[in-house]
Amino acid sequence: MTLGAFAASVSAHGYVESVIAGSSTYTGYNPSFSYQTPAPKAVGWAAENQDNGYVSPTAVAEPDIICHKSATNAKEYVTAAAGDEISLKWNTWPDSHHGPIINYMASCDGDCTTVDKTKLNFVKTDASGLDSGSNPGTWATDDLISNNFVYKTKIPADLKAGNYVLRHEIIALHSASQKDGAQFYPQCINVKVTGSGSTAISGGEPATSFYKETGPSIQFNLYTTFSSYTIPGPALWSGAAAKLRRHVRDFRLF
Numbered sequence: 267m268t269l270g271a272f273a274a275s276v277s278a279h280g281y282v283e284s285v286i287a288g289s290s291t292y293t294g295y296n297p298s299f300s301y302q303t304p305a306p307k308a309v310g311w312a313a314e315n316q317d318n319g320y321v322s323p324t325a326v327a328e329p330d331i332i333c334h335k336s337a338t339n340a341k342e343y344v345t346a347a348a349g350d351e352i353s354l355k356w357n358t359w360p361d362s363h364h365g366p367i368i369n370y371m372a373s374c375d376g377d378c379t380t381v382d383k384t385k386l387n388f389v390k391t392d393a394s395g396l397d398s399g400s401n402p403g404t405w406a407t408d409d410l411i412s413n414n415f416v417y418k419t420k421i422p423a424d425l426k427a428g429n430y431v432l433r434h435e436i437i438a439l440h441s442a443s444q445k446d447g448a449q450f451y452p453q454c455i456n457v458k459v460t461g462s463g464s465t466a467i468s469g470g471e472p473a474t475s476f477y478k479e480t481g482p483s484i485q486f487n488l489y490t491t492f493s494s495y496t497i498p499g500p501a502l503w504s505g506a507a508a509k510l511r512r513h514v515r516d517f518r519l520f
């Protein structure tokens with residue numbers, strides 16, 4: 267494949283190019299890093315998604331759903347205190363790819379640079395889905411685009427200090443009226459949480475058990491009239507301070 271063809275094929279989708287916490291900006295994982303030796307250091311987990319592609323609903327129970335295709339541990343960490351807001355900056359996102367944006371966290375119980383991703387038990391810490399309307403309506407991805415491709419998520423206020431994987435995910439629903447038409451774009455980021463929080467993550471589950479291939483929020487027709495959309499996956503974690511509406515407001519104020 268020529269470089270020109272590659273450039274054209276990657277133009278549609280995006281990736282988290284940087285993560286901002288406080289006054290620090292960290293490098294996310296750019297799929298083109300796989301062509302560089304040594305690869306630049308990044309806080310985002312490496313993945314084999316050079317086409318900026320997605321994980322299909324056929325793989326929701328496979329390890330690729332955890333941190334994208336054939337993902338391997340990031341070697342760097344974002345440092346943030348419990349209660350801090352982290353900004354996830356995508357390089358771009360296509361208008362047509364409406365859908366929810368969901369964040370999960372799992373404790374590495376040690377070192378996230380070597381942890382086995384299949385052992386991570388995640389809780390949902392924040393999620394945004396349908397803001398208003400239908401056919402197709404205004405979605406979290408539309409807020410992302412109008413917010414310069416930045417999504418802000420909050421580290422739970424009382425989360426115990428330690429090393430965590432933040433799993434940040436967009437689910438694009440533009441083709442989801444068909445079976446296996448939804449597109450999952452997960453990205454994992456290592457976060458070193460500081461502070462004096464006392465709540466450990468409990469009740470988490472592996473990302474491979476979040477979704478059902480034919481679940482009602484995975485197979486979903488955007489191009490019809492609907493009055494609500496249920497964000498898929500487990501319920502919001504009891505220890506998560508951020509509530510859904512709050513994030514919607516944050517975007518509009520930004």
Ligand SMILES: [Cu+2]
Binds near residue numbers: 278363
């Ligand atoms: Cu696409």
